[in-house]
Amino acid sequence: xxHGTARNIFIFGSLxxxxxxxxxxxxxxxxxxxxxxxxxxxxEAGLKVWQKYNCIDCHTLIGNGAYFAxxxxxxxxxRGDAFLRAFISNPPKPMPNFQMSDEELxxxxxxxxxxxxxxxxxxxxxxxxxx
Amino acid sequence: xxYSSQRVAYPYLLLAVALFALQIVLGLVxxxxxxxxxxxxxxxxxxxxxxxxINLLVLWLLLGMMGATYYIIPPESKREIHSxxxxxxQFWILTIAGLIDAGYLMAGFSEGRKYLEAxxxxxxxxxxxxxxxxxxxxxxxxxxxxxxxxxxxxxxxLIGLSVLFVFxxxxxxxxxxxxxxxxxxxxxxxxxxxxxxxVVAALTAxxxxxxTGIPRGHIEKYLYLEVALVFLTGIxxxxxxxxxxxxxxxxxxxxxxxxxLEPVPLALMVWNTFQHLKESKTVPTNKVALNWLVIAIIGxxxxxxxxxxxxxxxxINQWTHGTQVTAGHGxxxxxxxxxxxxxxxxxxxxxxxxxxxxxxxxxxxxxxxWWMNLSMLFMSLTLMAAGVVQVYVERISxxxxxxxxxxxxxxxxxxxLVFGLTFTVGVLEFVYDFIRIxxxxxxxxxxxxxxxxxxxxxxxxxxxxx
Numbered sequence: 001x002x003h004g005t006a007r008n009i010f011i012f013g014s015l016x017x018x019x020x021x022x023x024x025x026x027x028x029x030x031x032x033x034x035x036x037x038x039x040x041x042x043x044e045a046g047l048k049v050w051q052k053y054n055c056i057d058c059h060t061l062i063g064n065g066a067y068f069a070x071x072x073x074x075x076x077x078x079r080g081d082a083f084l085r086a087f088i089s090n091p092p093k094p095m096p097n098f099q100m101s102d103e104e105l106x107x108x109x110x111x112x113x114x115x116x117x118x119x120x121x122x123x124x125x126x127x128x129x130x131x
Numbered sequence: 132x133x134y135s136s137q138r139v140a141y142p143y144l145l146l147a148v149a150l151f152a153l154q155i156v157l158g159l160v161x162x163x164x165x166x167x168x169x170x171x172x173x174x175x176x177x178x179x180x181x182x183x184x185i186n187l188l189v190l191w192l193l194l195g196m197m198g199a200t201y202y203i204i205p206p207e208s209k210r211e212i213h214s215x216x217x218x219x220x221q222f223w224i225l226t227i228a229g230l231i232d233a234g235y236l237m238a239g240f241s242e243g244r245k246y247l248e249a250x251x252x253x254x255x256x257x258x259x260x261x262x263x264x265x266x267x268x269x270x271x272x273x274x275x276x277x278x279x280x281x282x283x284x285x286x287x288x289l290i291g292l293s294v295l296f297v298f299x300x301x302x303x304x305x306x307x308x309x310x311x312x313x314x315x316x317x318x319x320x321x322x323x324x325x326x327x328x329x330v331v332a333a334l335t336a337x338x339x340x341x342x343t344g345i346p347r348g349h350i351e352k353y354l355y356l357e358v359a360l361v362f363l364t365g366i367x368x369x370x371x372x373x374x375x376x377x378x379x380x381x382x383x384x385x386x387x388x389x390x391x392l393e394p395v396p397l398a399l400m401v402w403n404t405f406q407h408l409k410e411s412k413t414v415p416t417n418k419v420a421l422n423w424l425v426i427a428i429i430g431x432x433x434x435x436x437x438x439x440x441x442x443x444x445x446x447i448n449q450w451t452h453g454t455q456v457t458a459g460h461g462x463x464x465x466x467x468x469x470x471x472x473x474x475x476x477x478x479x480x481x482x483x484x485x486x487x488x489x490x491x492x493x494x495x496x497x498x499x500x501w502w503m504n505l506s507m508l509f510m511s512l513t514l515m516a517a518g519v520v521q522v523y524v525e526r527i528s529x530x531x532x533x534x535x536x537x538x539x540x541x542x543x544x545x546x547x548l549v550f551g552l553t554f555t556v557g558v559l560e561f562v563y564d565f566i567r568i569x570x571x572x573x574x575x576x577x578x579x580x581x582x583x584x585x586x587x588x589x590x591x592x593x594x595x596x597x
Contacts, residue, residue, distance in 0.1 A: 093168065
């Protein structure tokens, strides 16, 4: 293979792949809007709370984050509103107590409810051995 | 060192090494928090320590790449850097940006996205710094008489990573968390499995060429093919992050297929490097730099390639996604592919800059190489093993996360901390060596040359192989 051929493969191959990625991304973003529950202003505010307290640098959400604390994707359906509220207001060690306002707590729980509704292609898989 | 403007690389490399050392201190703290969850938790909660650990990582690697670029662009372009003043202004902007970010994170603030915790004014400062850098390097390359493949690949990587940073930072600000994550990967994945690979491939090519004395044509022969394969597999390889985040099912096929091929270019780089080493007619005097370089290329293949490919298929990834397997792969990949490359460049640049390539004491460098590399290899294997245990006990058997972490994983986490401490030994030795070589006098070289009667240039390829 000549130098020029390799360079052309690099240039045109990369552009082709980038083109496919852009095309799939436009399609994916549309699909995500269908695969996720509607984003209300409270959900949006809840995402801001999630970000403000840097939750992702301990927890994971849809498996992405810091692996130091549990994944919270299905926490809403698993634990329920009241449990989450009590847990976050008075967390066991080593989780810090963030002293959130009632409004922040409401929004955060609404956000976790929203995440619970994301269509995740079956992730996380159910444990093979049930307790 | 032929061009005086190459000297501007020094503050960049100095700061990079300092931040690397600081990153490791933070790593020790959060590593200890895995074993003792209450350790320093009021001073530095895990989330803050983690954020600073990975922010410093990104910043020192970028500074290292910039320093390395400033060092190799003048000899590649056969002219001085367009403006050393601009390079220094850029250096201070990035330093201040780093300080603001560190203060912001220490105070417990965050923008709440992993790796992108920095506040937006810091992002703007980084973008300004990057633009100054690209302008400076771009002008130097444009004015050069003969354009080289190394210049082209390096610039493509640097421009690509800057464009992705700007584009990604705009796109992630979406009210829909899944869409936010979608574009977030455009920065994180397309940096580390795309554009950054180009930058280190170009740096490697240059350093290897200088160390071994192999003709440019041979070194550049496979460069385009390698980076072409990086992009051909890596761009759509992004799909392995789109299996479970609310994205369409086709990503399982696209992501699985392309990311399974991602080790191919990295394997080609390993093969190609060994071909070059066989072909080389000279024995490089700078063995530390050469050893770091070879280890970086192998580390890239093992850490990013192999340790990635073993959990990239959806059928496996559904179990390993978000476990310590990812953490193990992440450590070896960042270290092998990027940290080791920058350290290799530091060991090439620093002695040459001081004019002591043929005379500097390499024992310290070799010791730190072994401490760091063996420690990181074992740390990654420990984390991956912990991840497999986590998959069995938590994911498959359904035992709660916290119970698994506080019981079954503790042994592995203690081992990880031990390897973290031994890694630190290597880092301390490296920092000591960096200061020592920085202070060494080129006079010694002159004397040595007179004594041995050798007047070879300080390129590193001095002794001829028998």
